[in-house]
Amino acid sequence: MKRLLILLTIFALSLNLGFAIQKEHVKNDSLSHKSLTEVVHETNIASDNKSQEEVTEGSHEGHGLNLAPFLFIILSLFIGTATRHLLSKGLLPYTIMLLIIGLVLGLLTRFDVLQSVGLGIIGQAVHWAGNIDPHLILYLFLPTLIFEAAYALHIHTFKKSLVNAVILAVPGIMVAIVITAFALLLIKSMGIGLNEWTILLAFLFGAIISATDPVAVVAILKEVGASKRLSTITESESMLNDGTAIVLFMTIFGLITGEAGGNAFVEFLKVSLGGVLVGAVIGWGILSWLKKVFNDALIEITVVIGAAYLSFYIAESVLHVSGVIAVVTLGISMAGPGKTKVSPEVTHFLHEFWELAAFIANTLIFIIVGVVIAQQVNYTLSDLKVLLLVYITIHIARLGTIYVFYPLMRRIGYGIAFKDSIVLWWGGLRGAVALALALIVAIDSRIPFEPRNQLLSLTAGIVILTSLINATTVRWLIDKLGLSKIGDIKAGLMMQSLQQIRLSGEKEIEKLKENRYMSGADWDKVSSFLIDANAVEEKPQHFNLEEAIAETRKRLLQKEKESYWRQFSMGMLSSEGVNLLSDQIDALLDFGGKIPLSERQDIENIWTTPKTIAKLQNLPLVGRIWKRKFLNRLALSYDCARAFVVAQEENQKSLSSLIIGFSLGIAESSKETELLSALEDELNENRITGQTFLRNLREKYPDVCQSIETLLASRSLLNQQEEMLERLKKQGRLEPDEVERIQAYIHASMKQLIDTSLKENTELKVAAALRNTPGLNNLTRDAQQFLISKGQLKIYPEGSVIAKQDSEPDGIFIIINGTVNYYKSDTLTGVKEISDVFGAYEWLLSLKLRFSYVAETPVTLIKINTSTIKLLTSKFPEANRLLKLCASADIAMELLKQSEKYSELSTRKLRTLIRNAQLFELNEGEKHRFSGTACILVKGQAITEEQDTLFTAPAILEECNLRSKGDALALILP
Template sequence: MQYHIGVQILLFVSLTLLLGVFLRDLLKKTQVPYTIALLSMGILIGLLQRFEAAWLPDVYNQTVQLVADIDPHLILFLFLPTLIFESAYSIETHLFKRTFNQISLLAVPGLIISTTLTAAFVKYVFPWDWSWTVCFMFGALISATDPVAVVALLKELSSRKRLETLIEGESLLNDGTAIVLFTLFYSMLVATNGGELAVLSVLLDFSWVVSFGFLIGLLGGWLMILWIGRIFNDPLIEITTSIATAYLVFYFAEGFFHVSGVVAVVTLGVLLASQGRTRISPEVKGFLHHFWQMMAYLANTLIFVVVGIIVAVKIQLNDPQAWLMLAILYIAILLIRAIAISVLRPILDKIGVGLSKEKTLVLIWGGLRGAVALALALSVTQNENFPQQMGEQILFLCAGIVVLTIVINGGSMRYLLKKLGLSELPAAKQKTVDKAELKIQQSLQEDIAKMQKDENFAHTDWQKIKQHEYIYQEMAEEELAHLKTSEEELIIAYKRRLLESEKQFYWQLFDQGMLNVKSIQLLNKAVEKALDGEPIIYPREDLYFNQIDDTNFAQAFYIAHGFIQAQKASKQNLKDLSAPISFQHKIMYEIDKNLQQMQHYLTEINQYEPTKVQEIQTLIATRVLLNKRRQKLLDMQFQGMLEKAEAEKLIAEVETEIYQIMQR
């Protein structure tokens, strides 16, 4: 019996997502990474179809075969825009900028070194008669550290933000570089039918493809920013625009201009995460992040199962020589990646955020391969210009490396991080967390004492509640002493946390209408500069204009007003972090110096143009009160005191007024 293809695809997607939900729930209490479980299930599904289990229905076999025969271009065009955009949009832009030199070095020269060494290895070690062009094409596709696999695993296992940003950024750009190199060698092979390798032509084409891909992403990003800047608090429009733009820049880059779609989408994502953050409506930002996280989760769930099925159904299993070459190749690519990173390490260690020995080992071991490499290998097998045997050899080796790196490297990543001491927070940072936990426990104990006197809890079994580890803990300062940290390390950790919270506070002020676009950008730039290297609380001289005039008056006022509020919030945050008294005195002194200096600066601003100060303060107060009115309407709708239609009409009127104020 034949089933409609559309129905089969719908059935596969639905059941795969359900399988993902089941696995995710099942793995919560285990240390098995979700992605490895998905890949294993995909292989099992494919093997059942391949060996024709008699008890399986025809629709199962037909659907699995349909998935195994998927067009490799569909894998790239359907999944990559979602996965790459979500990763680029979620990346910490400040850390990305700081590590960009390292990321670029790993993603371009590093991949070229890996591609060249792999091509030479294949040419001289493999018994097959591959031309140099074929060897370089294979080297490019097998050297791609797939962001789908790497990012998913690092977010599950790593607690080091800098390391995660470095590997995530490298895998994003590395993936784009690999696709570009593969496409150039692939096109050359098809055009010349295996002719000589033109090195200069490859370099020129590579530069063009990457540069124009960057420009397409930049253009798409600015057009989207201009468009959503006209919209206020409409999640449907803003989120739909982000989806359409991500896919369109990828399509126009790859399908229309034949340049790097990955570079275009990465550029788009990073631009929206930095410049675009001030254009997206404050009420939509959280929703937008959650939406793309959900999209990435769905794409990851589907793609790892699809990869497993393709591996199980497509590869040839009866060639002993190919199995031997696979084993040798797996060891070789690990050594080649180690050589490439070791060659670049003297430079990597001096730029960006540096690179310790432990992080270097994680970087080497974390070079997983995934769906992108497999899709590129599949495109080779489907081209009639390539000998069938060569295509099958490339697909077998690529599929084998994908499985081995994800299962072996990915499966042992948790152990490696633990062994290198990277699975835990640095001692000083952990101590600040423990201090905050101690503060919380003390507060809970006070709450318990009050609740015990409340007649509504007269029959509560408090002894049972006090046995709950997350509610009642007898923590003491002495329990924190086992963490060996110097005074200098600890004070740096506290300062860094205060600066991070200060940065977040500015965004809260912006969302409330108490900062404008230019001022939030300048304040963020200042706090990011203070975070670079050893964190600096005081002085913050880059926040002051040398001379106040009509061109910078509004910005000076917004900056002074926002900075003073942030410093007051930092004083409270310092108390909440329960820093040692000696540290509190040192840091509080610096915060007070900031306040004193900025208060004096604000006085100068007020004296310069009192009328303008009054206008700005009136504008801020109006925006704040309108936000409060909107929130009260939402609360009344939630409580059932207003019907949805009634509330939406009133909220729309308020938002129109807010938007008009924002344009002034």
């Protein structure tokens, strides 16, 4: 009810605003590419129609506010809802019944019947609708209807049907316009009518009458269960050819009035592509905004509503391009990538809102169309003859269009079946857009009165005839063509489901009989409400194993897709992941279940991280950007593989309930077992493939997987807490305001998780590695954070060369995860592990790398380059000595592993030994005595006084008196 009141208020305010604008029309300067708004505003409204001021005068004179629009909206909504409620099982489609009611209301007002019976206030409201400004129809209703249709599209089906829809909507509509125009000129030459029509006016009528409105046909197609592909191409063509028709109308209208400028073809392209650009830019902005909003229905829905009208307004009034195409582009962007940008909790509400908005818009617009036709159109006998010929002509034109392009269309995308093309031909209804364009012509005094009046009459007549003839017979046509017939397998599944429902109901009756409050019920009467298991209209005739497998595969794929979206709604699958996996399911469904569930070539492309990204992330300057892409790609791979395994496990549990079998009496149990076994093997193969991939990924990138699993576990915990909160609310243990406060805290945590990047989780691993790195572990917290923020995080696949011997180190490398082999002239010298450092010793002594370093396993490391080290030491002076200690530890670890005395110690013990060592900086001639331990000469030269032996760094010295020869650096082990 709240949504209804909001929409009612919006429409009322918009209509009154439009009426106020209508009275203040100002003629704009002529432009070479005139927008639809300009075409409307430059017409002479007062010339041949009753002024809207007549409606304002009357009983409400002096109030200053015309309430006729408001009253008309209220009446229309009640008429619409009453029609839907009372005549829901009528033979005529809902919108066609509204059109007839509008015609009746218009006639009653035209002949002052309402005034004579004391309903003058209603007559004024209807009279207002009959003289409504056509641009108000376009601006108020088109954005809602077009956006809702685009937003409701199934994007995968739309993509594969797009080329065929464009063929019908662009070259197809041009063919239809040419055929229609020459047919009208033929009628003129035969002397039947249209004596004052010119060739341009004939082409203008062709453009007007080409705008289709198949809302009734689409509703019937969905109701009878016809192919989704047929309803998609029908609706897609309608949206696109509305835009094409309006653009062509603007171009031809400008030629007639002498205001067109430039090349018509160039203008057509500019207006069309400009509309696409406007819709795309606004769509990008809105998606960026929605991405930052979490679970706020008011913001998300309001933003989308505003975007639909803003795109139409900017396109038409500001940039003078196609508003229809702009809204279509926006709607498609919202139905595609935008579907996951809206919060999962808001998505259903958003769809419901737009369905309600479209219902109200269709209710108002079809009643208005009927009223306008009844009040403004006049027919003579000659006009009716021409109308009949034109009605035949538009069908010939549409037939010619489909015939010309059918050979091409049947080979593109899904193709188009012959039977579908018949429905497409007959279902080309005309509606409000065509009538609004005709009204624009009818109120323009620059065109002679007789032709423009005839154009309006013909358009109105075609709208009525296609609505009363085509719309009412299309269901019969669909049935005759067999497009609503379901196969034996679907009928079998339906019968099986009905049987299950009945069995469940019978069990429930037995339970109810034991209920002390119901035990005295008339159980025969109660049992009469059990569903009839034989209620299926089409009974299965035979059981075909291949068809059964194909149908069951389709059901399993649909269930798998539902699993992905459920995981997304729970925050357990990313938006990119659910889009990729859903697209893959849609691609498999295109095969109709004919290929095994385990044949998924695309799934490996989704999981596999391109090697190019892994290499690019180590480049200077742009490496940080590619590193982010690499981490995100790893996260996406894990995300998709985990969701895939979950979906396969869910399908395995529910497989037996989807099998058509012996219970239906149409198959032997052996066939059912064969079917179950075949599909179970396919699902099991999928599950094993996914689990194997996840295991390998964990082994290669444990830190990344740990970060992802931490995020998943955190979100799962928050989901559980929200469910618990809901249970406490139902138990009455919390007040509503208390629930809102707690829920706000949980949602804030969820939003924080969504915004948490993988880098932030990886930084925890970097910090842990620094704490275990000798020297760097003693850095202050601020200094460590500085290193983390400035250091370059790099990830190397197994076998990658990290650095080559004799190359410049340009900094220090710290291993975060994995193991690295280092080679001397292709000879394996040693292995470095987590928290080990390399390149530090060469940095300290300004040497070239002494070894080549190769990733033995996938390796994650952080590189602190020379420029970062300079910044670090300037900002944190104590870091200079600690970096020297880190470099000393680098060479010390290498020497100790090669020493007989220390080689038996584990890496952990060696690291502990080095961490407790002391660093001494010795000047020329300075002496130092150490006993009971060893000394690592890191830099310079030193002489042992006992043997008078000269040692050059790097070297290990046992217990002795040490005298420096020049400046030296020594690490004394404990």
